[in-house]
Structure formats: C-alpha cells, structure tokens
Amino acid sequence: MKSFKTIALACTLGLLPLSPAAAQSGDITGLWNTGSEGGKVEIYRCGKAYCGKIVDAARLRTNPDLRDVRNSDPNLRTRRLKGLVVLRDFTGGPTNWTGGPVYDPETGDGASSGKLKLQADGKLQVKGCVAIFCRTKVWTRAR
Template sequence: MKQAVLAVAVAATLGTPTLAQGASITGVWNTGSEGGKVQIYRCGDAYCGRIVDAARLRANPDQRDERNSNPRLRDRKLKGLVVLRDVTGGPTEWSGGPVYDPETGDGARSAKITLLSNDKLRIKGCVAVFCRTKIWTRAK
C-alpha cells in the first residue's frame, strides 16, 4: 500500500510543471501568431510589453498598426509598440492593463498573466465579460 501511495505522489509531482525559484515574466516571448515576439520588461513598479519582432515586420520593418480599430492610431509603427502596460503582482500571477492585440486591432482594459511554467505564460484580456486567452512561450 505504501508503495502505491508513493508511486501516485511521485507521478503527481512529475506531471506538474514546477517553477524555478525566482522565475520571472521578463524576457522575450513568442506570441504564437504571425511569428510575433513581445519583450516583457520592468516599467517603474510594473511590467510592460513591446513588440520586438513579427513576420509582418520582417517583410516590412516600417509596418504600421493598420488593423487598429481606432483610425487615428493606424499610423503607429508596430516595431516597439507597447502592447501591455501597468501589470503588477507576482510571483505567478499578475494583472493590470491595458493589453492590445495588433493582429486583430482590438484591445482590452484589463489583462491577467499567469506564469504556467518557466517557459509558458497565459495572457488573458477581457472587455466587460468577454475574454480572450493566448499562450505565449519563452523565446530561446
């Protein structure tokens, strides 16, 4: 019986991703769409994120935010565009916002970030009761 309990405990531990001590959300993350990469960095007492790469940028480094739902913002350059602002918390969950998705041109006032493992983030943006979630992986 003791061996069965020990085997279940070991299997449960091995199946659960662990976070290295001091794991951080800072760094460059693959957004999972359009070859996008976002750098998350400290901005004062919070975290922010800016676009550092995407397939559209490799094709045209001067690419503009043409999909933005606000016509007045469509002339902004995508490279360096801040898409995540004022996120605070930790060590495994952060919240704040706004968050912006240049792929769709839509933004959300609030965001929630969960560090699922050292190399995986869940980003959730909500407008009222409607939410959208994406999984980002740490760029190598």
Template sequence: MRRVALALAAAASAVALPAAASAADITGVWATGTEGGRVEIYRCGKALCGRIVDASRLRANPDLRDVRNSDAKLRQRKLKGLVVLNGFTGGPREWKGGPVYDPETGDGAPKGQLKLLPNGKLELKGCVAFFCRTKIWSRAG
C-alpha cells in the same frame, strides 16, 4: 571555519533562489505563437509592460504600421516597439493590469492577466466586460 563558509554559501544560495523566481521570471522575450510574433516583457517603473520586438511581417517590412487599429488616429503608429501590455503588477506567478492591445485584430482590452504556468509558458488573458480571450506564449529561444 571551512564548514561555516560552506554553510553560509548554502544559506545565501537558498535565499537567492526565491528572489530570482519573482517577477523577473517573466521579463524577457516571448513567442506569441502567431505570425512569428515576439513580445518583450520589461519593467516599466514598478510594473511590467510588453512591446512588440519582432514578427514575420516585420522582418519583411520593418516599417509596418498599426493599420488594424479601431482608432483611426492611431493607425500610423509603427508596430515595431508598440506597447501591447501595460501596467501589470503582482507576482510571483500572476500579474494583473491593462490595457492589453492585440495588433492582429486592432482591438484592446482595458484589463488583462498574465499567469506563469507550471510548464514555463505564459498565459495572457484580455477581458472586455465578461468576454475574455486567452493566448499562451512560450519563451523565445
């Protein structure tokens, strides 16, 4: 009886591991590598989204606005909590979606791609037509 229980426990843990290595792997807070930025990737319905949760400039002034936005109507939005990734679906290692917004430049891309790299880092690519920009993010610790 004990062997059966051990076998069942081993089988259950083997089944649980692949499930844990799904889209949930990229949810959480990521360091953007620029200006001490941190973006939280979270579930938004059946997709994944990302919002700004911290940056060195935000620690100095939590009320910072999206002043670099190319759309003058959006320049009064607060940076803290601003959604910069929207509607990413796929997995378990690559997700596609968009739009992607970069508050450092005020530019956005209608399409983006997230890719979980073998080293645990996250590659973010935003593209407008044939022009793409890539950034590598690390898990925030």
C-alpha cells in the same frame, strides 16, 4: 552524459528550456513568442510594473516600418508596430499579474484589463478582457 557545468552553461545561455522551478520564480521579463504571425514580445520592467512591446513578427521582417493598420481607432493606425507597447502596467507575482491595457495588433482589438499567469511549464497565459468577455493566448519563452 552531459556534465553539470555543460547543462548549467546551456541554461544560462537560454539553450535549454526553463525548469518548472525556474518558471515559478516569477521572472517574466525577457522575450516571448506570441504564437501569432511569428510575433515576439519583450516583457520588461516599467517602473514598479511590467510592460511588453513588440520586437519582431513575420510581417515586420518583410516591412520593418509596418503600421498599426488593423487598429479599430483610425487615429492610431499610423503608429509603428515595432516597439509598440501591447502590455502595460502589470503588477503582482510571483505567478499571477493583473494590469492593462492589453492590445492585439493582429486583430486591432484592445482590452482595458488583463491577466498574466506564469504556468508551471514556463508558458505564459495572456488574457485580455472587455467587460465579461475574455480572450486568452499562451506564449512561450523565446530562446
């Protein structure tokens, strides 16, 4: 049986998943697996809100200089994907945030508004909405 110190150290280093209690603390900052194309987004504080930027994806490992070629706006297709802000100005908490815009570089689609919901299991629901049409993805915290 593992000692309490070993378990505490593993949690601190991110080797064990967050407990439901930790998930409910409302801390969404850090690295998240998007579940699409090996993508990873870092959520960070931007002023009094939260933002998220692309830090990794399978396509970026092949070509670190990859551009936003799938964007529906031709004027934005030369933007680099690495470091691209895909979540902007989310406020609220401790388990629900609203903000926007939200951008999906996989499809090139954006939404002017979105919602984030931290689930009890530590997963993050990311929802982008255009008018009454919404799409939701579930992200998992990266270790």
